Amino acid sequence: MSEKNVAFTRDRSIPKSYELVLTALFTAIIVVMAFTPLGFIPLVVINATIIHIPVILGAIFCGPKKGAFLGFVFGLTSFIKNTLMPTSMSAFVFSPILASSIDGAAGVVKSTIICFVPRILVGIIPYFVYRGIVKLTTSSHAKAAKVISNLVISVLLLVGIHAFFAKMLTTDSKEMIGWVSGAAAAVIYFIVMELTGRKKDGRFLGYVYAGVTGALTNTLLVMPMIYIFYKEAYANALSIEPGAVMGVILGVISFNGIIEAIVAAVLVAAIGMVLNKVHRR
Known part of the structure; x- marks a missing residue:
């Protein structure tokens, strides 16, 4: 079997006992992150969620x-956290118990869906994205796949960094600074990855894309569901007009969502490569 094929199949050879140990470890980490500040990374204007x-x-x-x-x-x-330790008036979105006092039995169903379905899919979709990227980058179209992958991540960097500076700065030129900074970071990333990334196997890009899709799966499902299920109630919780809810939803997706996707890409790639080396030993 070639080295490329080994790269694709190695993760599937993980013993069941090792999988159980990792699952228990990840479960403990999730619980600790959820109930301590460790689940967030402060980025000046946002606390990026990393529980996923x-x-x-x-x-x-x-x-x-x-x-x-x-x-x-x-x-x-x-x-549990939103029910027992709510930190905002919109905690009912993730708490079927609190939602029952707002929308009765329908609220229980709606909040259960919002709270669990996107998070469960975060544990499913990245797996298939990772496998797909690894398989694609070991095929005859590997070069094109890596170029396209690098372009997509570069665009995410451009949008994310622009949004970051647009919120952080108060100067009249914040939009220009954001676009220039984002473009510079995107170009540098693309060039560096094109020069060095070809020496890496498909797993690295697989980890990057799994991180991005995992983070975006959560954001792109939770926020639209809030709009669909709780537009009026969410507006009341935020003390805004119902017509302004869409703007808030889009703002969270374009700012928090993109930045958290970038953070997830970095962390999943870094930790994933380390875990892969540990497994190989």
Whole structure:
């Protein structure tokens, strides 16, 4: 078997006992992150959520079934925290118990869906994205796949860094500074990855894309669900007009969502490569 094929199949050879140990470890990490400040990285204008990182890694190394379980644990911690220790008026979104006082039995169903379904999918979708990227980058189209992958991440960097500076700065030129900084970072990333990334096997890009899709799966499912299920109630909780809810939703997706996706890409790639080396030993 060639080295490229070994790179694709090695993760599948993880012993069941090792998978169980990793699943237990990731479960403990999720619980600790959920109930301590360790689940967030302060980035000046945002506390980037990283609780989904062990869910994504669990999906990659232990498979989609155990990944789904870890996603359920993620959702369960969110349910417990928002029910027993709510930090905002919109905590009912993730708490079926609190939602029942707002929308009765329908609220229980809606908040259960929002709280658990996106988080469970965070433990499933990245697995297939990782496998797909690894397979694609070991095919005859590997060069084109890596170029396209680098372009997509570069665009995410451009948008994320622009949004970061647009919120952090108060000067009239903040938009220009944001676009220039984002463009510079995107170009540098693309050039560096094109010069050095070809020496890496497909797993590295697989980890990057698994991190991005895992983070975006959570954001792109939770926020639209809030709009669909709780537009009026969410507006009341935020003390805004119902017509302004869409703007808030899009703002969270374009700012928090992109930045958290970038953070997830970095952390999943870094930790994933380390875990892969440990497994190989």
